Amino acid sequence: MASRSHxxxxxxxxxxxLSELGAGKEGWLVDNPSLLCALDTHSLxxxxxxxxxVTGWSDSDGSRIKIRPELSPIEAEYISAVEWLVxxxxxxxxxxxxxxxxxxxxxxxxxxxxxxxxxGRVLKLRVRGTKRDLIQDASSEEVCVVMPGxxxxxxxxxxxxxxxxxxxxxxxxFWNQNPKRxxxxxxxxxxxxxxxxxxxxxxxxxxxxxxxxxxxxxxLLELQSSQRYYCAVTIGEDAxxxxxxxxxxxxxxxxxxxLSKVVPATFSTIASFSKLIWRSDQTSMxxxxxxxxxxARASPLTCLKDHPRKGEKLTLSPSGTLxxxxxxxxxxxxxDTQALVVVRLWKGYRDASCLFMEMLVNKDxxxxxxxxxxxxxxxxxxxxxxHAPRKGIIEIWQMRTGPRLRTIKCAKGSKMLQPTYxxxxxxxxxxxxxxxxxxxxxxxxxxxxxxxxxxxxxxxVGQHFGLSFPFMVVY
Numbered sequence: 001m002a003s004r005s006h007x008x009x010x011x012x013x014x015x016x017x018l019s020e021l022g023a024g025k026e027g028w029l030v031d032n033p034s035l036l037c038a039l040d041t042h043s044l045x046x047x048x049x050x051x052x053x054v055t056g057w058s059d060s061d062g063s064r065i066k067i068r069p070e071l072s073p074i075e076a077e078y079i080s081a082v083e084w085l086v087x088x089x090x091x092x093x094x095x096x097x098x099x100x101x102x103x104x105x106x107x108x109x110x111x112x113x114x115x116x117x118x119x120g121r122v123l124k125l126r127v128r129g130t131k132r133d134l135i136q137d138a139s140s141e142e143v144c145v146v147m148p149g150x151x152x153x154x155x156x157x158x159x160x161x162x163x164x165x166x167x168x169x170x171x172x173x174f175w176n177q178n179p180k181r182x183x184x185x186x187x188x189x190x191x192x193x194x195x196x197x198x199x200x201x202x203x204x205x206x207x208x209x210x211x212x213x214x215x216x217x218x219x220l221l222e223l224q225s226s227q228r229y230y231c232a233v234t235i236g237e238d239a240x241x242x243x244x245x246x247x248x249x250x251x252x253x254x255x256x257x258x259l260s261k262v263v264p265a266t267f268s269t270i271a272s273f274s275k276l277i278w279r280s281d282q283t284s285m286x287x288x289x290x291x292x293x294x295x296a297r298a299s300p301l302t303c304l305k306d307h308p309r310k311g312e313k314l315t316l317s318p319s320g321t322l323x324x325x326x327x328x329x330x331x332x333x334x335x336d337t338q339a340l341v342v343v344r345l346w347k348g349y350r351d352a353s354c355l356f357m358e359m360l361v362n363k364d365x366x367x368x369x370x371x372x373x374x375x376x377x378x379x380x381x382x383x384x385x386x387h388a389p390r391k392g393i394i395e396i397w398q399m400r401t402g403p404r405l406r407t408i409k410c411a412k413g414s415k416m417l418q419p420t421y422x423x424x425x426x427x428x429x430x431x432x433x434x435x436x437x438x439x440x441x442x443x444x445x446x447x448x449x450x451x452x453x454x455x456x457x458x459x460x461v462g463q464h465f466g467l468s469f470p471f472m473v474v475y
Contacts, residue, residue: 030441076098101115124146154195207235244299359452385416
C-alpha cells in the first residue's frame with residue numbers, strides 16, 4: 001500500500017532580505033533565541049532585536065515589508081515579542097519591547113499606536129478568544145502581555161475600536177497629497193490610550209511564561225459579586241506551575257473596603273474625602289504616558305515546586321481548558337486548567353515544543369452523501385503536536401488520554417507554527433480548525449500538516465495461537 005504524505009507543501013519564504021535575520025547559516029531559525037516568528041494565514045512575520053520582516057510564501061505574493069521600530073538606544077531597547085492582530089478587513093503587527101512598550105504597526109510600516117504597559121521585558125503576546133457555547137458561559141477576545149512578574153489583559157473590542165478609527169481616518173485622507181506625519185511624542189495619544197488590566201503574578205518568583213486561561217467562578221465569600229474573575233497559569237524557575245485568580249477590581253484596597261462596606265455611615269465624610277483624592281490621583285495619572293498602572297488583585301490558588309525542575313514553555317488549547325507545559329527535565333505536562341490538575345505526563349522530550357491542533361479522525365469527508373459537506377466543529381478531534389528536535393520527529397497525540405495517532409519526520413532546523421486567532425469570526429461562518437504549519441529554516445519551505453487522519457482495521461492472519469487479529473494502519 002502506497003504511503004500517504006502527512007503534509008502539503010505551500011511554498012517558500014526564501015529571499016535576499018532574510019540574510020539580515022541570519023538566513024544562510026544552518027539552523028539559523030531555531031538556534032537564535034532572539035529570532036521571533038508569527039504566522040498569519042498567508043504571511044509570516046520574522047523579527048530580530050531591531051527589524052521585522054513580513055513576507056509571504058506563494059508565487060503570486062512577492063511583496064515584502066521591512067519595519068524598523070524606533071527603539072531607545074539609552075535603555076538598549078529591543079524587540080522581545082511579535083504577533084499578528086487580524087480583524088475582518090484589518091491586519092496589523094503588534095510588537096512588545098524589552099522596555100515594556102506595546103507597538104502596533106500597519107502593513108505599510110506605519111506606527112499606529114505606542115503605549116507603555118509596565119516597566120520590564122515583554123516575554124510573550126498571546127492573542128486568543130473563546131465563543132459562548134455549551135462549555136463557555138461567556139465569550140471573550142483578548143490580547144495578553146506576559147512579563148517576568150506581571151500579566152496584562154487588553155480587551156479585543158477596545159483594540160478593534162481603535163483600529164477601526166485609524167482605518168477610517170487613513171482612508172479619509174487617501175486623496176490628501178501631503179498627509180501630515182505623526183509627531184513621535186504623540187504616538188500614544190492620537191487614538192487615546194488602550195484601557196487594560198494589570199496583575200502582579202510574582203508571588204512564587206518570576207515567570208518564564210504565563211497565560212490567562214479563561215473566566216472562573218468568584219470566591220465563596222463573593223458569590224454575589226458582579227465582578228468578572230479570570231484564571232491565570234504561570235510557569236518559571238521557582239515554581240514549575242502556579243495559578244492565580246485575577247480580579248477586575250483595580251483600585252479597592254482593604255481600607256477602601258472597610259470604609260465603603262463595614263462602616264459607611266460613620267466614615268461617610270472620610271470616604272467622600274478619599275474619593276476626591278482618588279479622583280485627583282486618576283487625573284494626574286493620565287498626564288504622564290509612562291507612569292506605571294497600579295496592579296489589580298491577584299489571589300494565589302496553588303503552586304507546584306519541584307526543584308530542580310523549571311517550567312519553560314506553555315501552550316493553551318483553543319478553549320483554554322488544557323495547557324501543555326514543557327520543563328527543564330525533558331518532560332511534558334498536560335494540565336487541566338479548570339481543576340488545576342496534571343492529567344497526563346510525557347518523558348524524554350528535551351528541548352521539545354508543543355502546539356494544539358484539530359484533526360478529522362476517522363472522518364471520510366470525501367464519501368459523504370453531500371459533495372458540498374463542510375466539517376463542523378464537532379467533527380474535529382483535539383490533538384497535541386509534540387516537536388522533538390533531538391529525535392527529528394513530530395508526534396500527534398489525541399486528547400486527553402488518547403493514543404499517539406501519527407509520527408512525522410521533520411528536517412533539522414524546522415519549527416512548528418500556528419496562525420494567530422482571528423477576531424470577530426462569526427458563528428455562522430464555516431468553522432476554521434486549528435491547523436499546524438511546519439517551516440524548514442534551512443530550505444525556506446513551509447508546509448501544512450494534513451488534518452484528515454484515517455485509521456483502518458485491516459484483517460491480518462497471524463501465527464499467534466492460530467487466531468486472526470486486526471492490524472491498525474494509520475495514514
